[in-house]
Amino acid sequence: MRRPVRLGAGAPQGSGVAFGALIILVVCSLALVALDVAASPLGKRTVVAGLTVLVLMPALMLGQYAPPPYRLPYRWRWGLLLVQAVLTYLPLLLFHYRWLSLLGFLAGAVLLTLPPGTSVPLALAVGASGPLLAATKLIDTDRSALGILLGTAITATTVFAVAHLALLAARLHNSREHAAHSAEHRERARMQQDLHDLVGSSLAAITVQGETALRGGSTTAGSGRERAALTEIVALARRLHDDVRSISRPDGGDLALSEELAHAQRVLTASGVEVRTVLPPRTEAAPAVLACLRFVLREAVGNVLQHSRATHCSITLSTDGTAVRLAIRNDGAEAAPPASGRHGTGLAGLGGRVLALGGEFTAATADGTFTVTATVPRTGAVVPSR
Template sequence: MTILSGLTFGGTGSPPSRRRRLAGISIGLVYLCFPVLEIVTGEVSGTRALWGGAGLAVFVACYVATVLSPADFGEPTRLTYWLLGVTTLLGVGLAAAFGGGWTTLPIYMTVVYSMALSPRLSVAGVTAMAVAVLLIGLLKEHDLGTTLVLVFQVVTLGVLFMGMRNTRMLVMRLRRAQEEVARLAASEERLRIARDLHDLLGHSLSLIVLKSELAGRLAEDGSERAVAEIRDIESVARQALVEVRDAVTGYRQRGLAGELDGARAALEGAGTKVTIRLAGTPLPGALEELLGWAVREGVTNVIRHARATRCEIEVTLDDRAATLEIVDDGRGADPYGPGNGLTGLTERVRAAGGTVSAAPRPPGFALRVVVPRG
């Protein structure tokens, strides 16, 4: 039941989807076999069996509806509270009315309280279910040892799933914080580029404007200096164009070292542990640029698709070739679909006489780029 309920409310890495919740429920409801067996075997018979079966069906429907009810960033809505109330009444009421295997129903409520409510409300709900199970066991004169085991299970499952919920919520908040950090970093980078372009073009464009006005007045007066001013304008404009191109080229081509630094920052920001190894002599300029691009493409796909906890990047250079390997421990499915940059990377590597291989490698996925040194 422990694993089951964890599936019911999703993992800790992301907000739980309804499909994952439903998958967990479909397996977890197997534990309802205890009250069902009491009806099937005749231990609960006649009118009591009809009422018990109907009540159990309504309980299951309310339980499923509660688990699948919408939530705002992990917090229950008003609908969830109403469903929790109805499901609690059904679970405790059926357990009190029939006893025996029906006493497992409050345990389901313990899991729901622990995963859906705030810590304070969860503690109150788990305590109430533990007291309810104890009182029902005493009133129905159940075996004291069995009753205490059920109470212990209520308490331990409540503590376990409250911890799971808190962990999931912390991870969700951390991911949102990482997204905000990435957004702020991108905004800061845009501001830096804007400042650089302003510094590069501000003086040149101002000078072009002044010289254009001067050339216009000189041309109106018929002065020969107008031609010289126009040539100065052309010279300043050409120089500004060169500076802008150099700046843009610097933004696009950071080299292998810059790409590795960026890869480390991006992966660590996504919660992935990174190991980078370099071996060999410094790379030639063209080869360094090509491998830098490969690092950027590989790391981008790891972040977007792999959901990895570890990633290893290794660059080696020997007398014959340079080799880049990016290995992660993620899902292992092929993340390289059309339009993700691998096609362009493969074309560039093949144009340099190299090879690219990308395939699952348990556990995870591996990208390998080999380019001849020549």
């Protein structure tokens, strides 16, 4: 029996350790800033305002850095990043050197939130802004420009390293869960095939032999009871054979495809990937088509977890009455998996399964996204091998 799985349940141990380290780093660093602000000769209202901001900053920062399953949606982290930038630069002009350490936390948040191509230049700009503000006398400090830059770099890299390792731990955890899910389905398919081949064939043989005996049996009164018992045995064998064929179907129907979609959405979300799913009310297709689409979805999600640093993934299932189309798109194109020559794994294996049913399969990179698309006729016409 399948156990229900809750989102966020069974979080990897590494994520909890990393999150605890982040909490200690943020709280202790802000406590040092708070002590400097409280000891400053500024006005009472100014000091109170600064301490109030410092009380709000831990929640703001941890919302940015938290690993899965505590990770906020991407749009929320963008908003928090803008608020953090405002609460870093505006008080900096008032509290001067006391606020400089918060530049490192802002640079770390930039590295964690933005895509790699954009985050590195912006993080460098944040790091350079401290020495620039000191050089232009907008902030009052006796620290050297190099000292400010090194302090910002140390804080930013520490925050990024701990949070990123927690994210990798979560992805590894969910990648293993996905691999176990795939292995479970393969074992179930093997058992279904064995059930069909062994038990089904035996029941079919019993049915045939029983019907043969009935056709050649005598009609005496003494054999009437035997004939009735034999008739009941044949009916039972036929009914069991139908049940075995029903259980050992290789597809599992539309419900199984829905379960696969729900599993994909759960493991991607728990790995810090924002998922958008577009589905029709119901998908009517041949059992072999649904089985093929399940396999494509399973392998594509495994590639996202194992081979990319994607932050967004969209899963679209649609039908036009003649064919069913499944598209999985993610923004981790820079780490798209290479095609594998092994049957049943990699892009080559996916393409072979789809083409065997008369469909079309594509895996392409465009505009920074990697898209896997499978379009299969609803009837699943098998293409003869050449």
